[in-house]
Amino acid sequence: GAGVSQSPSNKVTEKGKDVELRCDPISGHTALYWYRQSLGQGLEFLIYFQGNSAPDKSGLPSDRFSAERTGGSVSTLTIQRTQQEDSAVYLCASSLWQGGTDTQYFGPGTRLTVL
Amino acid sequence: AQSVTQLDSHVSVSEGTPVLLRCNYSSSYSPSLFWYVQHPNKGLQLLLKYTSAATLVKGINGFEAEFKKSETSFHLTKPSAHMSDAAEYFCVVSEVYTGFQKLVFGTGTRLLVSP
Numbered sequence: 001g002a003g004v005s006q007s008p009s010n011k012v013t014e015k016g017k018d019v020e021l022r023c024d025p026i027s028g029h030t031a032l033y034w035y036r037q038s039l040g041q042g043l044e045f046l047i048y049f050q051g052n053s054a055p056d057k058s059g060l061p062s063d064r065f066s067a068e069r070t071g072g073s074v075s076t077l078t079i080q081r082t083q084q085e086d087s088a089v090y091l092c093a094s095s096l097w098q099g100g101t102d103t104q105y106f107g108p109g110t111r112l113t114v115l
Numbered sequence: 116a117q118s119v120t121q122l123d124s125h126v127s128v129s130e131g132t133p134v135l136l137r138c139n140y141s142s143s144y145s146p147s148l149f150w151y152v153q154h155p156n157k158g159l160q161l162l163l164k165y166t167s168a169a170t171l172v173k174g175i176n177g178f179e180a181e182f183k184k185s186e187t188s189f190h191l192t193k194p195s196a197h198m199s200d201a202a203e204y205f206c207v208v209s210e211v212y213t214g215f216q217k218l219v220f221g222t223g224t225r226l227l228v229s230p
Contacts, residue, residue, distance in 0.1 A: 043220035102216050106159040
C-alpha cells in the first residue's frame, strides 16, 4: 500500500517568511510524528499526535513552530518567521500505536532551506 | 532518559567483506531497539527491531543485530557487503510514555562500500 508522503520535497524560502509542510500518513495509522534532521543536531523529535488527543509538543524548539492534524489524518507543520537555523530536513512518520513497541514508518522528508 | 551511542561516524568496507556497525545503548529498563537505514535523498527505512524476544534479530537485506545486555550493545552486522548497502545507518532506542513512543536516534554511521 501507499507509504507516508510529504510535500513539498524541497522548499526554499527567505528569512522571516512563514512555511507550511504537509504530511499524509499511512491510511489507518493513528499516531503521527514529526522529526527534524539537521547537520548540527542530528535527528530530533518535534511533535506527536495520537488520534484526537492533544498533541505532545515537548520537542518543538520554539513558539515559532506549530502543527495541526485535521480529521486524524493529514498533518501540517508550520514554521513562522523562519530563521536560517531552521534549515533542515523535516521528516514525518506514522504508526498504528497499539501500545508497547511500535514501528514508525517514515516519509521521504521535506528539505527546507532558509536563505 | 535513554540514549544510544554509535561508535563510528564512518565505516569503509570492500564489496563482499563483512560489515559491523557498532551501537551501545543506555537505558534504565529493558529497551526496544531499532536500526534504520537512510539512502541518499531518501526517507528512513526500518532494517530490524528488538523487542525483548530473541536476542539475535534478523532484518531485511541480510542484516542482523544481536542484543547483548551485559555489554549494553546492539551491533549491526552483515556477512557480505553489497554496493547497494552504502548509506547512513541509525541505531535507535524507544522511549515509551503513557500513550506514545518517542524514538531517540544515534548520530548515525555512514557506510562506504568500495568495489
